[in-house]
Amino acid sequence: MALGVLASVLITWGPACIYHADDPCSPGEVQDPASGNCVCAPNSVPVKRSITVLMPQPGDQPLVSMCVPCGANEEIVAGACVCIAGYVKGTSGCLLSNLGVACTSDDACLGGEASHCQLGAGGTTGYCTTTGCTSNGDCQGANYACVMGAPGSYCRRPPLNEGAVCTTQAIDPACGAEAPLCLLGHCTFIGCASDGDCSPSRKCCDLSKFQAGAPPACQETCL
Amino acid sequence: MLRQHFTAKDLLTLLVAGLAVAGALTGRAHRADAADVPLAVIVGEATPLTDVSKSTLRRAFLSEPTVEAGVKLLPLNHNPGTSERSRFDSAILGLQPDDMSRFWIDQRIRGQGSPPRAIPSVPLLGKLLAHLPGAISYVKATEIPAGVKVLTVDGRKPGQPGYALP
Amino acid sequence: MKGALTSFRVAVLAASLSLAGATTASAQLTSPETLPTPSGNDEGADAGDPRGNAAGAAAPPPASAPSDATPGSPPATPVTSTSGAELDEESAKYVADLMAQTGGGGPGGAAKQAFSPSLKFYGFADFMVQKYILLSDPWKGALNDNLSFGVSHINLYADADIAPGWKSMIEVRFLFQPDGATSGNIGHSTLDPLATSGRTDSATHDFYDSSRVVDLGGIAIARAYVEYALSPYLKVRAGHFLTPWGIWNVDHGSPVIIGPSKPYIVGEQFFPESQTGFELLGTAPVGDATLGYHLTVSNGRGPAQVLEDLDGNKALGGRLFLRGYWLGQIDIGASAYGGTVTDRRQQVTDLASQRVGWFDYSKYREISWAADLRWLWKGLHFQSEAALHDRAWDDNARPPGQYNMGYQADVRRLGMYSLVGYRLPWLNLMPYTLFSYYDAGLNVTFLGAHRIMAFAGGLNMRVTPTVVLKTEVQVGKFLGAVAGSLPASGSVNIWSTQIAWAF
Numbered sequence: 080m081a082l083g084v085l086a087s088v089l090i091t092w093g094p095a096c097i098y099h100a101d102d103p104c105s106p107g108e109v110q111d112p113a114s115g116n117c118v119c120a121p122n123s124v125p126v127k128r129s130i131t132v133l134m135p136q137p138g139d140q141p142l143v144s145m146c147v148p149c150g151a152n153e154e155i156v157a158g159a160c161v162c163i164a165g166y167v168k169g170t171s172g173c174l175l176s177n178l179g180v181a182c183t184s185d186d187a188c189l190g191g192e193a194s195h196c197q198l199g200a201g202g203t204t205g206y207c208t209t210t211g212c213t214s215n216g217d218c219q220g221a222n223y224a225c226v227m228g229a230p231g232s233y234c235r236r237p238p239l240n241e242g243a244v245c246t247t248q249a250i251d252p253a254c255g256a257e258a259p260l261c262l263l264g265h266c267t268f269i270g271c272a273s274d275g276d277c278s279p280s281r282k283c284c285d286l287s288k289f290q291a292g293a294p295p296a297c298q299e300t301c302l
Numbered sequence: 303m304l305r306q307h308f309t310a311k312d313l314l315t316l317l318v319a320g321l322a323v324a325g326a327l328t329g330r331a332h333r334a335d336a337a338d339v340p341l342a343v344i345v346g347e348a349t350p351l352t353d354v355s356k357s358t359l360r361r362a363f364l365s366e367p368t369v370e371a372g373v374k375l376l377p378l379n380h381n382p383g384t385s386e387r388s389r390f391d392s393a394i395l396g397l398q399p400d401d402m403s404r405f406w407i408d409q410r411i412r413g414q415g416s417p418p419r420a421i422p423s424v425p426l427l428g429k430l431l432a433h434l435p436g437a438i439s440y441v442k443a444t445e446i447p448a449g450v451k452v453l454t455v456d457g458r459k460p461g462q463p464g465y466a467l468p
Numbered sequence: 469m470k471g472a473l474t475s476f477r478v479a480v481l482a483a484s485l486s487l488a489g490a491t492t493a494s495a496q497l498t499s500p501e502t503l504p505t506p507s508g509n510d511e512g513a514d515a516g517d518p519r520g521n522a523a524g525a526a527a528p529p530p531a532s533a534p535s536d537a538t539p540g541s542p543p544a545t546p547v548t549s550t551s552g553a554e555l556d557e558e559s560a561k562y563v564a565d566l567m568a569q570t571g572g573g574g575p576g577g578a579a580k581q582a583f584s585p586s587l588k589f590y591g592f593a594d595f596m597v598q599k600y601i602l603l604s605d606p607w608k609g610a611l612n613d614n615l616s617f618g619v620s621h622i623n624l625y626a627d628a629d630i631a632p633g634w635k636s637m638i639e640v641r642f643l644f645q646p647d648g649a650t651s652g653n654i655g656h657s658t659l660d661p662l663a664t665s666g667r668t669d670s671a672t673h674d675f676y677d678s679s680r681v682v683d684l685g686g687i688a689i690a691r692a693y694v695e696y697a698l699s700p701y702l703k704v705r706a707g708h709f710l711t712p713w714g715i716w717n718v719d720h721g722s723p724v725i726i727g728p729s730k731p732y733i734v735g736e737q738f739f740p741e742s743q744t745g746f747e748l749l750g751t752a753p754v755g756d757a758t759l760g761y762h763l764t765v766s767n768g769r770g771p772a773q774v775l776e777d778l779d780g781n782k783a784l785g786g787r788l789f790l791r792g793y794w795l796g797q798i799d800i801g802a803s804a805y806g807g808t809v810t811d812r813r814q815q816v817t818d819l820a821s822q823r824v825g826w827f828d829y830s831k832y833r834e835i836s837w838a839a840d841l842r843w844l845w846k847g848l849h850f851q852s853e854a855a856l857h858d859r860a861w862d863d864n865a866r867p868p869g870q871y872n873m874g875y876q877a878d879v880r881r882l883g884m885y886s887l888v889g890y891r892l893p894w895l896n897l898m899p900y901t902l903f904s905y906y907d908a909g910l911n912v913t914f915l916g917a918h919r920i921m922a923f924a925g926g927l928n929m930r931v932t933p934t935v936v937l938k939t940e941v942q943v944g945k946f947l948g949a950v951a952g953s954l955p956a957s958g959s960v961n962i963w964s965t966q967i968a969w970a971f
Contacts, residue, residue, distance in 0.1 A: 097833050098858035103878035105863040113950065115910030115918065116874030117866065128864065130827060131815045140868040142829070143875060357756040360793070366751050366758065367700030374700055376566060396796070400896070403933035407970050410625070411592055411721035413637055413691065413710070419566065429559040434566055 783807025916953020
């Protein structure tokens, strides 16, 4: 009887090959040839598992269930897929959008998803955007921030030319008016009071430790 | 003076002598019983066995559970160092005395059992075989105690050509 | 002068041969076979007396010999007895004791009444001398190549017959570790050696010695099980037992094992070294051979494997072997094992209601296979084992990779070893050679290589049946190492000498 049990076990396990050399990783992952570990395939981002960590420690490594490729017209920003410039998140991926298109009134925006024309300080020209957002995530996957304004909440465009390459380490006319300071070679918005004044991919950073009296500026990473 | 006359022959003599001493010190040399009286396998008269195979003897005296003709065998040894014990171990188990010591020490460390019980005298052995069902042991064929019977081994009697025990 | 030399030669030969003869006689009687035991259930007490019994060489010991083999009985009175005749007191005690050991009831249950539990303590220990030799400079930076001494094993067995048919086995290993051992902080220490040494410091202050420092060691429990013989062919064990796979893991103890170091397939745990659960085992004759089997069911491996099972899957294992006596003794065996290893943790699922729930931090399935062969013929000793181990992670429970590089991949590991030795008739000396191979499957394992081949040559000398002296040189060479990596800088060579003793 014992031999029969053992034979059953061996027969059960024998063909039950659990290791597949051609598929040693989770979906969306590939095996790094140098280390042999699994890493996300090119242009893919990890899907983090939903685990509650009330007291995270420095160096905690997030747990990942798989990697998913970014869709068409997406790029990886800070470990996530976001629509490239000129595209917004729709129900079936990133779509060309009139978000950010110049306008003078709501009528000019009616043809697209962004049906509201948010006028600038001068009150004559502005850009098409969406209203009624509750968080940055409602702003169609673009780097727009959900803020409160006169028409209620709307998706605010990042400052024009923010992040563009510049050379003058000071106020650079080439950067334009909305992100006028050339800081570390990129046009930067200055004068923020909190992170909410910056676009979602940036934080409001204190520069006074580098130069007394310097106003805060929106940067991707505070130094 | 001697040193001046040491020849290759002298060195060879010393080498042979040294090897002989070293070989003896390892205890591997076995001194056979002078009379060469064969060993007989014995059980109590009430035990329903008449013959036993060499492989059965080996299993039993390696302390593996052994059942023969419906009887669970209880092997009983002689003390280590006796000629009966050395001859039996060599013939049935293929082990010399030091090998046998090492074997049981190794078995202990593996957790795989202890050697069969050693009985200090033939008369006591005879009494135990007579009263214990399944008890089996061995003695010189000229010293069969009362109350036991001799088994053939693989169909052969002690002294017959091809008999398994010396 | 010639005559004097001839006489000298004859005298040397004669003296040597007579010394050889005398030594042989006493060696037979003084070799300790097994070890002294309180109950004397085996022959250890008799053979443990170093004075031996010189008079017994030519005749059986008298009946009035010291009653080492008899549990507490008085000296025997010689009685001529026939079957059915009444027994003297000594014989009656022997009969009762032996019948109780076999589990028999005996007449009127006298044997069971006569059963007295026995407890035997024995064990083994070993002392190592070790040095890495001929290392390349990068390896010298990674390994400590100073000559080192250490006591690596102190194992104590408590082996008890607790009732007819019932047995208890507990084996405990005492260690000087964790004091001085590499700790989990070793990575941090390399990055910031001022912050931590990367070693465990288990020193404490001895309250009874003016708070002077004393280093604490540790205890590892190797085995703890109870065993019952259901039939001559079936025994069942419950508790913590050594995984019955292959040869080396079962040999287990340093006096039994030929060399001082383990082959990779054993050291790298292709099978778990031990398990907690149940084991069925037994042997049966098959012609002149013996067929043996083991079946195990256990918690399997895991972070709490000796305490609880963190998943619902029990690990199953087994071994089948055949032992034949054709041309010496040949053992052929096959082993298998499989299970699921889960690191299950808790998280807060609802802060308001303080509810918690389980999640799998990591989870993998594993299957191991092995085959083994041992051949003992006269002085020849050959043994070889090959093993395969597959590990497949659940996609939703794949943990971070080593050194935080990516995530751990599924892996297949392969390995084998072969050992050949010959026990010479002089000094119980066995020269041997050991070849082992290991493919870890992932380059990250050896920081730039995943395959290693090792050649070792050594001497094993059984000084006495209870004392073994070993010395070995091993050369380990990495295969296919990534250029510029540590394994590519050269082989890892180690000289080890060990004295192991059983007590």
